[in-house]
Amino acid sequence: MSKDKLTIGAILFPEYDLLDVNGPLRMFGALENVNILMISQHGDKIKSGSKIGNYTEYNFGNCPEFDILFVPGGMGTRKEVNNPVLLEFIKNQIPKVKYVLIVCTGAGLVAKTGLLDGKKATTNKLAWQWVTSQGPNVLWKKKARWVVDGKIYTSAGGMDMALGFISDVYGRKVANDVALKTEYDWHTDPNWDPFGEKI
Amino acid sequence: MSKDKLTIGAILFPEYDLLDVNGPLRMFGALENVNILMISQHGDKIKSGSKIGNYTEYNFGNCPEFDILFVPGGMGTRKEVNNPVLLEFIKNQIPKVKYVLIVCTGAGLVAKTGLLDGKKATTNKLAWQWVTSQGPNVLWKKKARWVVDGKIYTSAGGMDMALGFISDVYGRKVANDVALKTEYDWHTDPNWDPFGEKI
Numbered sequence: 001m002s003k004d005k006l007t008i009g010a011i012l013f014p015e016y017d018l019l020d021v022n023g024p025l026r027m028f029g030a031l032e033n034v035n036i037l038m039i040s041q042h043g044d045k046i047k048s049g050s051k052i053g054n055y056t057e058y059n060f061g062n063c064p065e066f067d068i069l070f071v072p073g074g075m076g077t078r079k080e081v082n083n084p085v086l087l088e089f090i091k092n093q094i095p096k097v098k099y100v101l102i103v104c105t106g107a108g109l110v111a112k113t114g115l116l117d118g119k120k121a122t123t124n125k126l127a128w129q130w131v132t133s134q135g136p137n138v139l140w141k142k143k144a145r146w147v148v149d150g151k152i153y154t155s156a157g158g159m160d161m162a163l164g165f166i167s168d169v170y171g172r173k174v175a176n177d178v179a180l181k182t183e184y185d186w187h188t189d190p191n192w193d194p195f196g197e198k199i
Numbered sequence: 200m201s202k203d204k205l206t207i208g209a210i211l212f213p214e215y216d217l218l219d220v221n222g223p224l225r226m227f228g229a230l231e232n233v234n235i236l237m238i239s240q241h242g243d244k245i246k247s248g249s250k251i252g253n254y255t256e257y258n259f260g261n262c263p264e265f266d267i268l269f270v271p272g273g274m275g276t277r278k279e280v281n282n283p284v285l286l287e288f289i290k291n292q293i294p295k296v297k298y299v300l301i302v303c304t305g306a307g308l309v310a311k312t313g314l315l316d317g318k319k320a321t322t323n324k325l326a327w328q329w330v331t332s333q334g335p336n337v338l339w340k341k342k343a344r345w346v347v348d349g350k351i352y353t354s355a356g357g358m359d360m361a362l363g364f365i366s367d368v369y370g371r372k373v374a375n376d377v378a379l380k381t382e383y384d385w386h387t388d389p390n391w392d393p394f395g396e397k398i
Contacts, residue, residue, distance in 0.1 A: 010251075018228060019381060022221035029217060029249025038251050045244075045254045050228025052209075052237050055244045055254045104382075124382060156382050181325060182218060183303075183355050183394045185386065195382045 005033045006169075008101075009066035009093070012040045012056050013086060015076030018048040020103040024070070024162035030178045031166065039063045041085060049075045060089045069097045072158070073104030073124060081112045081134060091115060099151050101165060103158035110154075111135025121154040122147045125195045143196035145187055156195060160187045204232045205368075207300075208265035208292070211239045211255050212285060214275030217247040219302040223269070223361035229377045230365065238262045240284060248274045259288045268296045271357070272303030272323060280311045280333060290314060298350050300364060302357035309353075310334025320353040321346045324394045342395035344386055355394060359386045 008028060010021060028034045040046050043059030058064070071090065080086050091113040094100055102110055107123040108131040110116050117137040122144040124131065132140050141147050146161035147154050148168075155161035163186045167175035179186040207227060209220060227233045239245050242258030257263070270289065279285050290312040293299055301309055306322040307330040309315050316336040321343040323330065331339050340346050345360035346353050347367075354360035362385045366374035378385040 017225070018221050019225035019383075022217050022225075025251060026216070026218035026249055029247070029251070036249070036251050048228070050225055050235070052224060052228070052235050053254065055252065126380060126382075157384075180394070183323060183325075184218075185356075185384065185393070187384065194384070195379070 005035065006068055006098070007035045007037060007064070007066040008068040008070050009037050009039050009063060009097075010070040010072070011086070011090065012038060012046045012054060012072070013074075013076050013080050013083075014046060015049040015074050015079070016046065016072050017074035017104060018050045018052070020072035020074060020106065020158050021048070021054060023159040024101070024103060026182060027159060027162040027166065027178050027184075030181055031170070031174070037063055037066055041083075060085065065096070067098045069093045069100045071100070071102045071106035071110055073106040073108070073127075077105045077108045078130070080109055087113050097151075099165070100153065101161065102152070102154045103161070104156065105131050107131050107154050108134040111138050116152070119152060120147050120149040121152070122156055123154060124156055125193075143193045144191060145193050146190045148190070156193060157187065159184060160190075164188070164190060204234065205267055205297070206234045206236060206263070206265040207267040207269050208236045208238050208262060208296075209269040209271070210285075210289065211237060211245045211253060211271070212273075212275050212279045212282075213245060214248040214273050214278070215245065215271050216273035216303060217249045217251070219271035219273060219305065219357050220247075220253060222358040223300070223302060225381060226358060226361040226365060226377050226383075229380055230369070230373070236262055236265055259284065264295070266297045268292045268299045270299070270301045270305035270309055272305040272307070272326075276304045276307045277329070279308055286312050296350075298364070299352065300360065301351070301353045302360070303355065304330050306330050306353050307333040310337050315351070318351060319346050319348040320351070321355055322353060323355055324392075342392045343390060344392050345389045347389070355392060356386065358383060359389075363387070363389060
């Protein structure tokens with residue numbers, strides 16, 4: 001098991017997906033050696049697509065450095081792909097961080113920066129058309145729960161990916177313990193994807 | 200499908216479980232005819248057991264009436280069972296609401312009010328001993344993902360229960376649509392519970 005203390009920088013924006021953020025971060029929150037920073041453009045409360053939301057403590061200007069860039073999806077991505085401030089922030093972080101974890105339609109945001117070009121990736125299946133159109137040079141994989149390409153993880157199921165990442169970095173036993181503690185039925189196979197078969 | 204507009208009152212407290220709150224509420228947030236009120240004792244930002252958290256907009260004094268009382272679990276329940284203000288609020292709401300939805304160790308809080316006495320209920324399996332000790336006269340069911348007794352739903356898996364409730368009230372098609380939209384692998388059988396077999 002890695003002894004490294006890792007800091008996650010989670011990027012929130014208006015109309016993010018509530019589960020994309022809180023599901024995976026609950027998994028990481030179970031680990032003592034992981035610290036989570038909640039970051040948004042203005043560092044305030046952010047309303048998800050479900051009308052309720054999380055609070056963030058840092059803005060793009062004052063957030064400390066972090067090891068893992070975490071980008072969720074949500075309906076708000078359709079607007080945020082046209083937000084140069086957010087895209088610039090994401091683009092600047094990617095070369096600096098150790099890992100990039102992307103949930104669902106968050107892949108549309110990262111694809112738009114061009115930094116997914118030539119890399120294998122996946123995303124939400126219902127939003128497939130829109131997300132893939134943001135990055136025509138990305139090597140999109142339709143049937144996958146999550147995909148790893150170097151330091152970049154993309155996913156259709158954020159909680160499954162989070163546990164997969166925890167397993168890769170901290171070992172399978174740690175990931176199994178988190179799944180047991182949260183009573184979450186982890187799909188351990190990244191290629192399990194009944195949703196990808198439906199479209 | 201019910202045409203009724205239903206309002207959920209979700210009760211947050213320090214060190215609530217992040218997934219207990221945001222998983223089920225993401226399912227409800229997908230429904231146009233459901234409104235969610237985020238409520239806490241002081242109506243402020245609340246830090247979950249994962250150190251990050253949600254914001255609430257109402258306190259126990261100024262929250263409007265609601266139809267569904269929603270009580271999550273989390274490590275904070277161990278302290279909150281000794282908070283007479285919270286217990287009183289919950290106790291006063293239960294006779295007034297149409298439904299009560301309880302996730303995980305939230306059952307310990309409700310059991311402590313005495314209003315689960317004589318009712319069938321379940322809870323988190325790792326915290327089984329502590330929760331059940333809060334309500335020795337509750338008819339605890341060990342192997343269950345969720346349990347329904349009249350208007351009271353208790354659960355080990357909050358998202359599965361939320362979809363079960365949506366199915367009961369709005370119909371199976373609506374619940375299936377929400378599971379598809381969130382790409383959540385819904386366990387449709389309330390008796391499915393591999394975690395209950397482990398203890």
